[in-house]
Amino acid sequence: MSDVGGAPSDGAGSDGARSDVHASGETDGFTGPVSVESSLNLPGVPDAFQRLWTPHRMVYIQSGAQPSDEDCPFCRAPEMSDEDALIVHRGTHAYVLLNLFPYNSGHLLVCPYRHVALYDDATAEEIDEIARLTQTAMRVLRETAKTDGFNIGMNQGRIAGAGIASHLHQHVVPRWATDANFFPIIAGTKALPQLLGDVRAAVAAAWPA
Numbered sequence: 163m164s165d166v167g168g169a170p171s172d173g174a175g176s177d178g179a180r181s182d183v184h185a186s187g188e189t190d191g192f193t194g195p196v197s198v199e200s201s202l203n204l205p206g207v208p209d210a211f212q213r214l215w216t217p218h219r220m221v222y223i224q225s226g227a228q229p230s231d232e233d234c235p236f237c238r239a240p241e242m243s244d245e246d247a248l249i250v251h252r253g254t255h256a257y258v259l260l261n262l263f264p265y266n267s268g269h270l271l272v273c274p275y276r277h278v279a280l281y282d283d284a285t286a287e288e289i290d291e292i293a294r295l296t297q298t299a300m301r302v303l304r305e306t307a308k309t310d311g312f313n314i315g316m317n318q319g320r321i322a323g324a325g326i327a328s329h330l331h332q333h334v335v336p337r338w339a340t341d342a343n344f345f346p347i348i349a350g351t352k353a354l355p356q357l358l359g360d361v362r363a364a365v366a367a368a369w370p371a
């Protein structure tokens with residue numbers, strides 16, 4: 163699974179995406195000259211969403227580079243505005259933000275402020291607050307998004323799939339009975355019906371004071 167809320171880092175977010183993508187590091191022939199064809203000739207129905215294409219992320223994905231402490235998106239996010247960093251709640255030792263590369267709408271990450279990699283390196287206060295914020299995240303997502311279930315967990319270490327392995331973060335991924343469709347299977351694409359800013363505003367507004 164992977165990471166990062168609003169921080170504009172490549173590193174953010176790709177645990178799962180990476181495995182979806184090209185585990186072999188190959189680029190499926192996209193490296194050569196590209197021919198462009200009018201979309202009018204292609205199947206598909208235009209909609210209201212814009213697509214953010216991020217081929218630059220392939221450099222990160224393929225190199226396995228990890229951000230330095232100075233570049234860490236989870237360290238940088240709290241220095242930004244809630245809107246810019248997609249933060250929904252700031253606690254004492256930990257905070258909650260939207261994953262910039264969500265598996266599902268409302269995919270939240272619970273992070274300690276401290277740049278610490280492993281769960282067993284976190285302090286008792288950090289662990290306690292991460293746990294309580296995770297519970298609150300579940301309640302808020304049930305209320306705002308009528309969630310049917312959740313995937314919750316941490317990837318510890320690069321080998322375990324952590325996109326930002328150097329900064330601990332717990333994933334809270336809402337699930338719905340109808341959220342699985344053929345897109346991720348045949349196209350490596352996830353259908354996300356809500357824009358991140360709208361989700362952030364709704365979750366932040368519903369978060370108990």
Ligand SMILES: [Zn+2]
Pocket residue numbers: 231234235236237238276277278328329
């Ligand atoms: Zn950090």
